[in-house]
Structures are given as structure tokens and as C-alpha cells.
Amino acid sequence: MEELSLNTVTVRDRWTLAQCIEGCARHGIPGISPWRDKLAEMGVAAAARRIREAGLVVSGLCRGGMFPAADAAGRRAAIEDNLRAIEEAAAIGARCLVVLGGGLPPGSKDLPGARAMFRDGLAEVLPAARAAGVTIALEPLHPMTCADRSVLSTLGQALDLAEEFGEGVGIALDVYHVWWDPELERQVARARGRIAAFHVCDWLVPTQDLVFDRGMMGEGVIDIPRIRALAEAAGYDGPSEVEILSRRWWAEEPDRVLERIVAWGQGA
């Protein structure tokens, strides 16, 4: 069985980053992937030290990107925020900085324009990422998030960018966002050497909310082992990072959530 990593958003409502680090140690989860708000609460230097002391692999830092904005000042602010995120990723030894598309600027219907803004923003921060040794992991999000969260919608689109920019740009493959894609098999094979992260959760039937109703692995309809096998066939051997945005799971006691995760990791 592959190694696990805990994305801190999975228990975001009840645990601080310090508690997540302790929780991973207590439950035998060898990896962690913090969100930046949790990191800021704890302080980057303190977090880096505690994660190192706990011996945890940092499978990623969530999240940078979100470059589209209504005006030049907004686009500049996004770029500066990404430069800070790159520093933070380097400080905690993250295997990648997960980079999201961002949505359409408010009032805009210009999707090709927003995608061009994303590309331009990426081009602007990439030299800093390369200099810091931080891999940029482009994460396409489910097309249902296109308007307000991610104009980066498919693996094919992310790989077009990764191939264009080359060194230092990979992808984050999240089963929730890509499981439906008729191109899945072909695009994952194409991603060889570029898969920087592998995220898991599940698609519930019915899904009640476009953002906060993901399932625990096994609760839904995604054939996760098949997608993991495709990723491994394309050379990925890193952790399966558990990232569950769910009002239901956020209400659970975090130790119970981690028990479920560990049981899944053991093939239960």
C-alpha cells in the first residue's frame, strides 16, 4: 500500500497545524500538506521545525495561483502572494506548491482572457520557484468550479502548460477533479515525470454542494485504485494525500477521521 499524507483542510475546523502534526504522528500517517492559513497561524519557522522533528514528509503546500483579477493591481497582488507562497514552500521543504487556476474576475465572461491571465501569472512567478527549488504543481479543478475557483479545468490543459514551461512545473492529480475525464488514461500517461502530487477523496451520489460535499475514500463512486495504478504506471511513487472538503467530515472528531483514513490506507 502506498504511503499516506494528511492535507490539513480535511480537519480544518477542529485542529490547528500543531494538532495535525501531532495527529499524524499518533496515527502513523507519514506525510502532511498544510494550507497556508494554518501555516500562518503557527508561524512558518515554528511549523517547519515541528514538521521536521516529527519526521513528516511535506507532500505539498496549498495553495498558490489564482492569478486572474479584474485589474492590474489585483494581478500584481496575486503575483506577490505567490512569491510569498514559494518562500513558505521552500521553508517547510514541501515537495510542491499546489497552484490553482482561480475563477473569472467578478463581472467577467471572458474565459479565454482569464486563462491567459493565469498563464501570464505563472510565467511571472516561475523564475522565483525555480530559484527556490520549489516545484509548481498545477492542479486542474473539476469543471463545476470554473466560474469562481478554477479556470484550469482539465489535465490536458494543465499538461499543455507544464510542457510549455518545462522545468519546475508539474501537475497535482486529484481523483475528485479528474475521475470523469474521458481523456484520463491518455493524459495521466502523458503526465509521466510531471506528477508532483496525488490527492484522494471520493465523489458522493448525490453531491449536495459544489465545493464542500466530498466523501471519504470508499463512500463514493470513484475507482481510486484504478487511477492510482494509472499514476504509478506513469512513474508516480509518492504519497496519496487525503484532501476532503466536507461540512459533514469537518463536524467529526478529527481522531475518528484519521482512523478512517488509516483504515482506508490499509486496504480496509
Add this chain to the structure above:
Amino acid sequence: MEELSLNTVTVRDRWTLAQCIEGCARHGIPGISPWRDKLAEMGVAAAARRIREAGLVVSGLCRGGMFPAADAAGRRAAIEDNLRAIEEAAAIGARCLVVLGGGLPPGSKDLPGARAMFRDGLAEVLPAARAAGVTIALEPLHPMTCADRSVLSTLGQALDLAEEFGEGVGIALDVYHVWWDPELERQVARARGRIAAFHVCDWLVPTQDLVFDRGMMGEGVIDIPRIRALAEAAGYDGPSEVEILSRRWWAEEPDRVLERIVAWGQGA
């Protein structure tokens, strides 16, 4: 401005098919596209006569397809239901029978298997459609419906099938389902000669429900004129069929809904 057509689901909660036919005449909407439940209520022969007398173009019949099923009996039942739908489409002179993918069979995680069932079902009913002169319009639905409504997820996938089967198989292009697709421009161009229907509504921000929260044209973020222009550049010159599944719009008085549709069609 292009011609309009009213998909009856847009006012499904308050109007019968007879009322829809009268409403189209009253509001100067020259086309209609019934759902089969409305058609059954009125009776196919009576509906065909009334639509003809009203001089309406029938831009489509909704809906066939949905071939994946848990067992052979379920797959057989879907095929037989499609054969009836083909007869109905011929009887009312519909320009196409809109064909949907259907979801995963209950309990299944085998998406490639469900897609193979869809293809097999299509192959089985196609001779009857050709014999009846009914064009099959494969309609890819938004990937958020993949689990429970449509394993047919993208234009590219639908066009692969249309090209494989050839004669009698086209696509239905619904802006709601495809607006996010990074391949949109390329795939619509590829669809030349195969666009059998063009559906409009809008994507709301935020979207509150995965099925029943579509917007009236202009309320959301879809650049509908751009997509219409792509379709016209690919040779499509038929109606823009208005199909709005929305609990909010279903609560409105249907004459007000049709007024809004007509105003949009006039470029308001």
C-alpha cells in the same frame, strides 16, 4: 438574431404541452422541443397535429439514451424505450432525438464499463433511427453529472462516437454543459455538419444545485454569443433552444418567463 425554440422543461411545473404550444404562438417563439412526459400526457398524435397547426418547428425531442444499467434486463428496457422515443420523434417531426449518456449503474464504479454500455446501446438503436429518418443528437452533459446522469461528458467524447457511427448521428451543443471546456473552440469546429441542436441557458455564480439551478440567459457568466458564433462558423444555422432547469424559474408565471426569453432573443 437567430430563431428561438422553447424546451418545455423550462416551464414544466406550470404548463402542459398544449399550453406550451399556445404560449409559443402567443409570444412569437417559432420552435418547440417537448420532453417525453409532456408528450405522453397529451398523446403523440394529438401533439403532432397541434404543433403542426401552430406552425412550430420541433427543434428536438428530449430525451433518449441512458443505456447503462445494472443487468441485461435493464439494458434491454433502455433499448426498447429508445425505440419508442425514435417513433415519437418521427411522429412529431423532430429535427433530432436528444440522447443522454445516463449515469453509472447503481453500486458501480466502472466508468469505462458504463461508457461501453452507452456505445453498445447506441449501436443497437441506430438502425431504427436511420430507418425512421430521426437524427440522434448526442448531448454531453456537464462533468458534474457524470455519476448519476451522464457518462457522456465532453464534446470530444461525443464527436468520437459521432465520427465512429457516421450517418444519422450528430451532437446537441448546450452552452451550459460545454462552456468551461478548454477544447471548446477546437471541438465545435470539428463538429461541422454534425450540430443537430443548440441549447442555451446560463451558469450562475454561485450555483446552488448540481441539476436545478440554471440561469436565464444573461444572468450568469457564459459568453453565449461567442459560443453561438463558433457554432455558426461550423455551419449551424438552426434555432437557439432555451432549456432552463431551475427551481427558481419554475416558480415564475410562464408568460413572464417567455417574455424574458423573447427579450433575450431580441438582444435585450
